[in-house]
Amino acid sequence: DYDLIIIGGGSGGLACSKEAATLGKKVMVLDYVVPTPLGTSWGLGGTCVNVGCIPKKLMHQAALLGQALQDSRKYGWQYEEQVKHNWEIMVEAIQNYIGSLNWGYRVSLREKSVTYLNSYGEFIEPHKIKVCTIKGQVTYHTAETFVLATGERPRYLGIPGDKEYCITSDDLFSLPYCPGKTLVVGASYVALECAGFLAGLGLDVTVMVRSILLRGFDQEMAEKVGAYMETHGVKFIRKFVPIQAKEGMPGRLKVTAKSTEGPEIFEEEYNTVLIAIGRDACTRNIGLETIGVNINEKNGKVPVNDEEQTNVPYVYAIGDILDGKLELTPVAIQAGRLLARRLYGGSSTKCDYINVPTTVFTPLEYGSCGLAEERAIEEYGKQNLEVYHTLFWPLEWTVPGRDNNTCYAKIICNKHDNNRVIGFHVLGPNAGEVTQGFAAAIKCGLTKELLDETIGIHPTCAEVFTTMDITKASGQDITQRGC
Amino acid sequence: GKNEYDLLVIGGGSGGLACAKEAAQFGRKVAVLDCVEPSPQGTKWGLGGTCVNVGCIPKKLMHQAALLGGALKDAQHYGWNIAQPVHHTWSVMAQAVQNYVKSLNWGHRVQLQDKKVKYFNMKGSFSDPHTIRGLTKAGKETFVTAENIVIATGGRPKYPIHVAGALEYGITSDDLFWLKESPGKTLTPFVFNVSLECAGFLTGIGLDTTVMMRSIPLRGFDQQMASLVTEHMESYGTKFLKRCFPTKVEKLEGNRLHVTWKNTDLGTEETDSFDTVMWAVGRAPDTETLNLETVGVKTNSETGKIVVDAREATSVPHIYAIGDITEGRPELTPTAIAAGKLLARRLFGQSSELMDYDNVPTTVFTPLEYGCVGLSEEAAVRCYGSDNVEVYHAYYKPLEFTVAERDATQCYIKMVCLRESEQRILGLHFIGPNAGEVIQGFALGIKCGATYPQLMKTIGIHPTCAEEITKLHITKRSGLDATVTGC
Numbered sequence: 001d002y003d004l005i006i007i008g009g010g011s012g013g014l015a016c017s018k019e020a021a022t023l024g025k026k027v028m029v030l031d032y033v034v035p036t037p038l039g040t041s042w043g044l045g046g047t048c049v050n051v052g053c054i055p056k057k058l059m060h061q062a063a064l065l066g067q068a069l070q071d072s073r074k075y076g077w078q079y080e081e082q083v084k085h086n087w088e089i090m091v092e093a094i095q096n097y098i099g100s101l102n103w104g105y106r107v108s109l110r111e112k113s114v115t116y117l118n119s120y121g122e123f124i125e126p127h128k129i130k131v132c133t134i135k136g137q138v139t140y141h142t143a144e145t146f147v148l149a150t151g152e153r154p155r156y157l158g159i160p161g162d163k164e165y166c167i168t169s170d171d172l173f174s175l176p177y178c179p180g181k182t183l184v185v186g187a188s189y190v191a192l193e194c195a196g197f198l199a200g201l202g203l204d205v206t207v208m209v210r211s212i213l214l215r216g217f218d219q220e221m222a223e224k225v226g227a228y229m230e231t232h233g234v235k236f237i238r239k240f241v242p243i244q245a246k247e248g249m250p251g252r253l254k255v256t257a258k259s260t261e262g263p264e265i266f267e268e269e270y271n272t273v274l275i276a277i278g279r280d281a282c283t284r285n286i287g288l289e290t291i292g293v294n295i296n297e298k299n300g301k302v303p304v305n306d307e308e309q310t311n312v313p314y315v316y317a318i319g320d321i322l323d324g325k326l327e328l329t330p331v332a333i334q335a336g337r338l339l340a341r342r343l344y345g346g347s348s349t350k351c352d353y354i355n356v357p358t359t360v361f362t363p364l365e366y367g368s369c370g371l372a373e374e375r376a377i378e379e380y381g382k383q384n385l386e387v388y389h390t391l392f393w394p395l396e397w398t399v400p401g402r403d404n405n406t407c408y409a410k411i412i413c414n415k416h417d418n419n420r421v422i423g424f425h426v427l428g429p430n431a432g433e434v435t436q437g438f439a440a441a442i443k444c445g446l447t448k449e450l451l452d453e454t455i456g457i458h459p460t461c462a463e464v465f466t467t468m469d470i471t472k473a474s475g476q477d478i479t480q481r482g483c
Numbered sequence: 484g485k486n487e488y489d490l491l492v493i494g495g496g497s498g499g500l501a502c503a504k505e506a507a508q509f510g511r512k513v514a515v516l517d518c519v520e521p522s523p524q525g526t527k528w529g530l531g532g533t534c535v536n537v538g539c540i541p542k543k544l545m546h547q548a549a550l551l552g553g554a555l556k557d558a559q560h561y562g563w564n565i566a567q568p569v570h571h572t573w574s575v576m577a578q579a580v581q582n583y584v585k586s587l588n589w590g591h592r593v594q595l596q597d598k599k600v601k602y603f604n605m606k607g608s609f610s611d612p613h614t615i616r617g618l619t620k621a622g623k624e625t626f627v628t629a630e631n632i633v634i635a636t637g638g639r640p641k642y643p644i645h646v647a648g649a650l651e652y653g654i655t656s657d658d659l660f661w662l663k664e665s666p667g668k669t670l671t672p673f674v675f676n677v678s679l680e681c682a683g684f685l686t687g688i689g690l691d692t693t694v695m696m697r698s699i700p701l702r703g704f705d706q707q708m709a710s711l712v713t714e715h716m717e718s719y720g721t722k723f724l725k726r727c728f729p730t731k732v733e734k735l736e737g738n739r740l741h742v743t744w745k746n747t748d749l750g751t752e753e754t755d756s757f758d759t760v761m762w763a764v765g766r767a768p769d770t771e772t773l774n775l776e777t778v779g780v781k782t783n784s785e786t787g788k789i790v791v792d793a794r795e796a797t798s799v800p801h802i803y804a805i806g807d808i809t810e811g812r813p814e815l816t817p818t819a820i821a822a823g824k825l826l827a828r829r830l831f832g833q834s835s836e837l838m839d840y841d842n843v844p845t846t847v848f849t850p851l852e853y854g855c856v857g858l859s860e861e862a863a864v865r866c867y868g869s870d871n872v873e874v875y876h877a878y879y880k881p882l883e884f885t886v887a888e889r890d891a892t893q894c895y896i897k898m899v900c901l902r903e904s905e906q907r908i909l910g911l912h913f914i915g916p917n918a919g920e921v922i923q924g925f926a927l928g929i930k931c932g933a934t935y936p937q938l939m940k941t942i943g944i945h946p947t948c949a950e951e952i953t954k955l956h957i958t959k960r961s962g963l964d965a966t967v968t969g970c
Contacts, residue, residue, distance in 0.1 A: 048945070053945050053946050054882065054946060057882055057883075057946050058561075058882065058883070058885075058886055061561065061882075061883045061886070062558075062561035062562060062563075065554055065557055065558040065561050065563060066558070066563060068551055068554035068555075068558065069554070069555065069558055069563060069565070071551060072548075072551040072552070072554065072555055074575075074579055075544075075547065075548035075551050075575075075576050075579065076548055076571050076572045076573065076574075076575040076576030076577075076579070076688070077548075077551060077552060077555060077569060077570075077571050077572075078569070078570055078571070078572055078575075079555075079565055079566060079567075079568070079569040079570075080565070080566040082566070083563060083564065083565055084563075084564055085562050085563050085564075086562040086563075086564055087562060088562075089561075089562040090561050090562030090886075093560055093561065093562070093886045094886060097885045097886055104968065108968070201562075328942070328945070329945045330942045330943040330944070330945045330950065331942055334942055352940050352942075356942045357941075357942065357944050358944060359944050359947070367944070395540065395543055395544065395547075396543075396544070396547045398544070398583050399544055399547075399579045399580065399583055430917045430920045432944045432946075432947035432949065432950075433917045433920040433921045433947050433948060433949045434920045434921075434923065434924065435924065435944060435949075436921065436924060436925075436941075436943065436944050436947060436949030436950055436952070436953070437921065437922065437923060437924020437925035437926070437927065437928060437949060437952075438923075438924035438927060439924070439941050439942070439944070440924065440925060440928040440933060440937070440938050440941040440952075440953065441924055441925070441927035441928040441930075441931055441933070443928075443933075443937055443938075443940060443941045444928050444931035444932065444933045444937050445931055446927060446928075446931055450927060450930050450931055451927065453839055453930060454844075454926055454927050454930045455815070455817045455818055455821055455843045455844065455926075456817040456844075456923065457817070457844050457845060457846050457854065457919040457922060457923050457926070458534070458539050458815070458816045458817045459539050459540060459543050459919075460846070460919035460920050460923060461920060462919065462920045462923030462924060463817065463919075463923055465923070465924075465927075466817075466923075466927075
């Protein structure tokens with residue numbers, strides 16, 4: 001009955017559906033949120049809008065404003081010493097905004113004549129899905145083409161008490177009460193971003209890390225991100241894993257953890273335990289086996305070719321569920337749009353997954369594009385690379401006397417290709433805003449020479465990249481002393 | 484006889500210091516003369532030039548103070564409870580800013596020492612082509628000879644000479660940043676961005692501020708963007724007296740200033756009283772006392788600026804000029820620094836690299852910032868014809884404005900491209916928070932010859948304001964609504 005049915009109304013799914021509808025096709029989108037163990041659920045829009053990028057950045061902003069309040073006194077602003085943060089006011093404001101986005105999506109699907117079902121769908125035979133509403137009604141729909149865009153959900157620890165007592169990012173952003181003294185388990189960017197803003201709002205936060213921070217990211221930068229958080233009051237317990245969570249004193253949870261290197265046991269009580277150890281693809285219960293779509297058994301993700309096609313020709317997949325691709329909203333949106341244009345618009349443009357920029361919105365933000373230093377060394381060999389780096393002090397931090405010689409910029413160049421920039425890393429305020437333009441430049445073949453020839457905008461943080469002379473190889477001191 | 488120095492730089496500002504330090508790296512004997520003539524109001528400052536003392540640095544810090552005032556308001560929407568009243572104390576801010584600037588003055592002196600550059604706190608003038616006469620404040624005279632001389636004396640704010648009382652009672656940006664007491668109710672009659680930036684932060688810290696302008700704001704900048712900037716300032720609380728020009732300033736009892744102006748629209752004369760009048764009618768090159776005629780260095784008859792070629796050389800072979808004092812160059816710190824460094828490398832480092840003044844990015848730090856690189860829309864149309872220009876644009880809303888319930892009406896992006904198949908980007912304009920940070924990387928893209936399709940292939944970073952640039956798809960030509968909706 002449909003040209004296209006998309007399972008999953010998140011960033012990728014919605015973008016794909018709207019583009020296909022614009023090209024004149026009959027499209028259906030299914031979106032259904034299985035409630036969390038605590039019962040949290042949300043509306044149309046997927047992870048990014050409801051329990052990802054959007055609420056995360058807004059809470060990060062709330063934390064940054066807390067810092068701004070402190071700075072403002074040094075800049076001459078005066079008000080009563082006692083400033084406290086009210087969690088409920090913040091959550092209400094954020095949830096209201098998310099609600100408006102959910103509504104906006106419903107309206108835009110309606111406007112484009114995309115059929116939207118707030119229901120759970122699964123394949124029962126080739127080209128056919130069975131749809132169950134919350135009330136238990138069952139309907140069947142067929143389509144020429146299907147797109148899987150079901151995304152992921154947080155993984156639990158698999159220890160006693162995890163689902164009963166612990167929360168995840170799925171619950172945090174709409175938590176009706178302040179989380180209080182919090183233990184964050186994990187060292188993913190989700191873990192660090194959440195720990196970061198919770199601490200910024202004045203809460204007692206501890207992060208429990210099994211091994212390294214921000215796996216997959218440049219480790220020098222990851223350690224600097226962690227170091228800043230530690231300097232600013234976040235406690236880190238490294239090389240420990242929780243083995244049990246249970247009720248402690250009234251309103252508190254007692255967590256027991258074991259060292260990964262010996263018999264040491266750690267015990268502590270918290271108001272909230274937030275598990276952020278990773279996310280699992282939602283591919284197990286949608287009938288993929290029935291129609292023969294292969295998934296990677298280890299992680300549940302779907303392998304696709306460079307046109308986002310699965311091993312079953314009429315089934316495509318986009319977004320976080322893709323095996324081996326980046327879990328980012330803009331990537332999902334781009335992939336979804338281009339897929340629709342290739343299917344129905346006569347286009348042949350494929351999604352470009354190379355040099356996709358990202359930003360981790362920790363208290364000190366980290367933006368990057370291209371290769372991590374260790375990856376670059378692996379791929380090109382250390383002797384073929386030149387790494388330029390520098391510390392810098394944002395002008396706005398001088399007056400309040402904050403964190404000199406903490407912000408850091410690094411670029412990795414390929415000596416054998418005109419000193420082409422193959423890795424860009426910045427640790428500092430507004431890292432996302434800084435990184436975006438450089439990502440475009442890298443797409444255009446940025447070299448060190450072009451960086452040197454470009455005039456900086458003064459005074460900004462970004463200009464630091466136009467005057468980087470010191471290489472890691474030289475061993476020269478990069479501490480800053482003046483203008 | 485032999486010249487004492489390989490290089491003598493007159494003027495210890497952004498350009499002069501960069502040139503001197505770079506030359507010293509090559510093992511050359513270098514000297515810098517720097518001396519600040521006090522302003523008519525008596526304000527003076529240390530080594531470092533305009534940027535450090537009375538330009539970019541104090542301006543951005545005071546702009547930050549104003550932005551923090553906005554942050555205080557936003558914070559309450561995000562759950563921070565701040566007891567009213569909240570007020571701003573000028574002297575705390577000014578003291579902090581002035582202390583930081585002084586630390587930079589000190590830092591510069593230390594750097595010159597470290598690099599073995601001789602520093603003379605003297606006013607220089609030409610005695611003959613290779614000899615500079617230095618005069619200390621006490622009146623002591625010294626003669627210094629050099630093989631090569633670089634003039635980098637910069638500029639100073641102009642006073643409107645035809646306005647009675649302008650000099651006696653008004654101040655300029657030279658004085659504003661060093662005021663110990665609040666300027667209070669301020670009038671800024673203006674032509675250039677400095678005035679808009681100052682008026683912006685004065686409004687932001689709670690002062691009653693009025694901008695008076697005779698014709699268009701931000702001359703030389705894209706005019707659509709300039710109007711959005713001033714529109715925002717108006718909604719922000721800055722008052723504007725458009726198509727007016729001042730005729731006289733008188734002093735009232737109690738130190739208030741009575742200003743009279745002509746309203747050219749209505750043809751009437753109007754008056755009001757202010758605590759401070761800050762002139763921002765342009766800057767004049769500091770060449771008066773250099774004695775340039777003696778050695779034959781040519782200046783532009785209209786602007787008074789020194790005429791230089793692509794190598795920064797003046798009409799006299801061994802005399803060069805860089806920075807704000809040179810004719811036809813942007814008045815920006817980073818261009819002065821780059822020009823100074825490259826000059827030193829050409830003189831002493833066997834380099835032949837010339838300065839590239841094309842596509843220099845810049846940012847106006849008004850309450851809602853405006854960053855740009857490349858051509859304005861009008862310049863592109865003038866150059867290529869409107870049929871050959873495609874303009875992509877979007878009105879967007881920064882995520883942080885949503886919860887803060889802030890008005891994003893003037894948050895706007897415009898990309899000017901050539902219309903032919905490749906669609907090379909000619910100019911990029913961005914109004915919004917952190918405009919400088921956003922534009923810098925794209926300026927690099929433009930240096931790499933970025934085209935519109937290449938930008939569209941770049942994946943955005945979510946959620947940021949900058950990503951909206953990679954999502955531009957509505958053209959002005961289409962007439963479609965350019966408001967970004969949702970994710």
